[in-house]
Amino acid sequence: NRGSANLFGWTKDEVVGKMWVGRTFLKEARTGGVLQEISRKIEAQGVVEYQMERVRKDGSRFQANAIVTTLQDSSGKILGFLEIARDITEKLRLEKELRETKDYLENIVQSSVDAIVTTDPKGRITFVNKAMEAMVGVSQKDILLLPISRFYLEGIDEARKIMGILREKGSLQNYDTFTLRSGKKIPILLSASLLRNETGDIIGTLGVFKDLTEMKKLEEELQKTQAHLFQVGKMRAMGELVAGVAHEINNPLMAADTFIHVLQENLPEGEPNRQRLELIQKCHSRIAKIINHLKDFSRQSKLDFRQIDVNEPIENALLITGQQLLNHGIRVGKEFQPDLPKIRGDSTQLEQVFLNLIANAKDAMEAAGRKKELTIRTSLIRHSGWNDIEISFQDTGVGIAEENREKIFEPFFSTKEVGKGTGLGLSICYGIIDAHGGRLEVESRVQEGTTFRVILPVLGTHLGTALEWMEA
Ligand SMILES: Nc1ncnc2c1ncn2[C@@H]1O[C@H](COP(=O)(O)OP(=O)(O)OP(=O)(O)O)[C@@H](O)[C@H]1O
Ligand SMILES: [Mg+2]
Known part of the structure; x- marks a missing residue:
């Protein structure tokens, strides 16, 4: 069809009845048995999806995603194959960019000296950064899904109070309190906000804990x-x-x-x-x-x-x-x-x-x-x-x-x-x-x-x- 002409660069007249589809694959794929492998899979499963580099008429290459199905007559005899191919170069580029952005943000969050923690709307921890792990002395894998109230000095009462303020005002700034590391009080300054999805529903909370130990010491001095x-x-x-x-x-x-x-x-x-x-x-x-x-x-x-x-x-x-x-x-x-x-x-x-x-x-x-x-x-x-x-x-x-x-x-x-x-x-x-x-x-x-x-x-x-x- 016109789509495949655009994609591969050959006109309908140049290919129909004249050209082997194998020419749109890399030479290595043709000789390395990859094509045979795909054929075998199609015959066995009726349909196959793969992602591979393909070749245009002018020799240029692009990343493609393809779905191939068999064409059969009413008796089930295979008459041929139908391939729907798509250029996914752009999609892959976006994916890579997204991955890099994610890594970048993650790096920022993990490098923060302040402890960062998120919870679901019920107050169960969904994420902590390294500073939080160090502050409360619990590793990421052991802390997930624990109630955040466990890390407030006054436990559930304090968690409820904080959630109350968040629901009322949307955020909370510089709230003076204590967190706990193996039962020991650590003075912190807490800032928190509600997390919402695109439609505005509350999907959790975000908290930033600033360790005040050092500052309190200076204050005392x-x-x-x-x-x-x-x-x-x-x-x-x-x-x-x-x-x-x-x-x-x-x-x-x-x-x-x-x-x-x-x-x-x-x-x-x-x-x-x-x-x-x-x-x-x-x-x-x-x-x-x-x-x-x-x-x-x-x-x-x-x-x-x-x-x-x-x-x-x-x-x-x-x-x-x-x-x-x-x-x-x-x-x-x-x-x-x-x-x-x-x-x-x-x-x-x-x-x-x-x-x-x-x-x-x-x-x-x-x-x-x-x-x-x-x-x-x-x-x-x-x-x-x-x-x-x-x-x-x-x-x-x-x-x-x-x-x-x-x-x-x-x-x-x-x-x-x-x-x-x-x-x-x-x-x-x-x-x-x-x-x-x-x-x-x-x-x-x-x-x-x-x-x-x-x-x-x-x-x-x-x-x-x-x-x-x-x-x-
Ligand atoms: N080594 C010590 N052990 C226990 N108490 C002490 C000691 N040194 C000082 N004090 C207390 O501090 C108070 C004040 O001491 P300070 O030397 O200023 O005065 P004083 O010894 O009472 O009188 P002065 O030194 O003028 O003769 C003392 O009265 C005592 O109660
Ligand atoms: Mg004296």
Whole structure:
């Protein structure tokens, strides 16, 4: 017919009764027995469909799909064959394009760092990408057809709630919730939408789970930093106030002291008022001590930064307190990491910090009344880009009650009996360490003991020199 003339390029006159159909096949098909095979199949089945490259009159080739049936007379005798052939080059090209598009989209979905999941309208999972498999810890083949509610913290209730919002609004964005990996909560941000077919019927849902674990961690860090900054600010304001007050008290105190001296000189030996004056003097020296503390606290004395070895202020602090600790039955363990890099700091001020921490540990262990052990450790902590030196003081004292842990760095907070503690020790330490660009951290278990950690940054030689140069 005209169709076959168009397809193969031969006119009706050129072929009817003259040409063997085999010429429209490739030479290999003719000689390789493929044609014979097709003939056999047609005779056996009456009809056969195949796809093969065919040849036009001008020798060009094309992919064809053909159906061949037998032509029979009424008695069933085969009279000939009827072939309906079609050029499927275009169809194959479209199929290939479709396959490539599909692969491309699949690749995008699988490469997504966010977990992607689809369900049918009943909430049974129909697809998950690799990120989803990793997030919930279940492989693609085990997850299919499981209800999505299994992966919500609040299960079916939450799945219903989400579906409710989807039905009402069509989509859901940035819904804060949790998914589960072997029972463990993972914070996620969920966005979801309904999937519809061409006629608008709901055929399922699409969900994107964004893992917030990392972000939550950063948020926590930020909160900590904010709290720290707040604390520092509070201390500064307090420092100024305290400096003023200390100064004001100091002058009249000195004057009063002089008068006491004069009175004492004028009273004869054995006079009972002399003893009273002595008591007043003792009170005065206590006040003077507090004022000294206050001055330290407000850091009136400017810090004197140098390149120092942290072992130096630690050893100095131990030199001063060593005998006292021994007298109180306290064993001191030293675990010092050798060859620590030098830091930029004020040795005297750091010694002050260590003395305070040691004094606190001693008091806490006295109060606990069991085996008294103070362990002092130093170590280098490497971060990417900078290093810290950590000096920790671990005691076996009474520990710090949870509700007090926030307050201990505040000036004047003390649990010690009146007259024993001013409550300034730790706030002074805090101020000094802060001025060194470091941190003071505490970890404590009631009735077990407390560890204070002083963390000081190790400045790279370049930065250290630059800072010194700027200060000079
Ligand atoms: N190692 C520790 N073990 C248990 N509690 C501690 C320890 N260090 C500090 N504390 C608690 O923190 C409070 C505040 O300590 P801080 O050093 O600021 O003041 P203080 O020791 O009471 O007085 P000061 O140091 O001025 O003599 C203490 O009263 C105590 O309750
Ligand atoms: Mg103290």
